[in-house]
Amino acid sequence: MRLVDIESVEPGQVLGRTIFSANGTVLLTTGVQLTVFMISTLKRVGVTMIYIDDPMFRDISIEEVLSESTKGAVIQQMSESFDALRSGKSFNTKAISMTVDALLEDVLKNQNVLVQLSDIRTEDNAIYIHSMNVCMMATLVGVNMGLNMIQLKELAMGALLHDIGKVGAPELQEGRSHHSWRGFEMLKMKREYSLLISHVAFQHHEAVDGSGKPRGIRGDEIHLYAKITAIANIYDNMLTDLSEGKRILPHEAVERLNAMSGTVVDRDVLIEFLRIVSVYPNGISVRLSNRQTGVVVGQHKGLPGRPIVRVIDKAGDEAVGASEVDLAQRTTIFIESVLS
Template sequence: MYLHALNVCMISTLIGINMNLNPQQLKELAIGALLHDVGKLDRITDDEAKDDRLHHTWRGFELLKAKREYSLLIAHVAFQHHETPDGLGKPRRLLGEQIHLYAKIVSAANTYDNLLQGSGLDAGLLPHVAIEHMMAMAGTKLDRDILIHFLRTVSVYPTGISVRLSTRETGVVVGQHRGLPGRPVVRIIKQGGGKEYDVKEMDLAKHTTLFIEHVLA
């Protein structure tokens, strides 16, 4: 839970920077993201979990609201980060514009980290697969505008990292596409029969049937 909170805080802050939020807004966003799941610290029974009024978002909101050092906006991040644009989220089923900007940002960051690190059926995904899942949620479970900023912000496969492609070839990421973080440029180096090396670059944004299968280092 601690590592998840740090990941969500980092991703949320990067999105906020991409959106040109001012220093005070970034501070509130970062604190809200770091504490978004604080309501999970109190354990409840399975029967209690069925009651929206006992959802961890409610408990987190009440806990943070009682702390004078935190603004009400920070408390609302904990309260609203499971609300969704389609009005089917928890705990109050708010619609798109009723959800605060900070909560929308944290929702995207939280979803991404859960898809990578969580324990559900859709967890443990490769980064580009997680992004494809998120793009399918645009306008329903995730805010479209926030998702665009997320895609411009996150470096799924950082330059310099070694990867294995679906062709079983290995290479190094040498370039990025802003807005297409899951489709970088990969340089593949093969040694020929002699001492010659065959070097080629595969732009995954153009070779759409190829994908990164594994991160090597």
């Protein structure tokens, strides 16, 4: 499969990755043949990129940290929780905890898989997929940093609920309108949750140099869980900003994060974060420094910037063969630009 811009998708092409609805059910399943109506609907709900099934790249797969069943459960639970808050009710803390347990199980089982954020977002499901991705990435970083199971559960809970202050928020005194304040106030009232969980929501917009929100705290005043969640939150937000129609590619997001090191984000945590993400995800089209173009088909753990690229050999407009360039072996060749 190949990642392509929605504007270049044509009727008759086959969807390569399942698209979830806002409540965690399947909107469009892998293998469906796309129609004019489907493509138009995807554009209307805010989809900008999708995976399509391409015969030349049919063998390309994306290793996932989370299973589709876990993803569906997380999205559904977040949807139900946010809907409850919007209607003035409380969310089910036990259900959230059980959902995080399932997510933790997948993360621990697949902790050596590089993160490739391949789930397609719409305007309706974006906040739930964002929460899920931030939780998954933060937990992977926590595993790499040697946190124990109790700490991982606290981190995962806080990361999943880091944006809960954006919905159903109580009225707060003047000066405490930022959603991180609201999230903190909501979560600290949950007696079954550790207070550290509420501090993830409270501090995930703080910066290590003191320039963040809502209190402008700095350095070690910011809890480790919040430092981890902050980086995952910034990274995921940069990859998809549906509100402004901007889309930053993974390698560009990594460059921006590196520029924030030691000022906005914690340098040591960032080092661990960069070990878990794929800079050039499978299915993305690239141009190499030797002027060849191809599609990323494989990854190397520990070398996220040196993937395996499949180059299609053509005679005119017709494909006559393919060869693979392993950038971990071909050290004089680099990815010059991303084409999709």
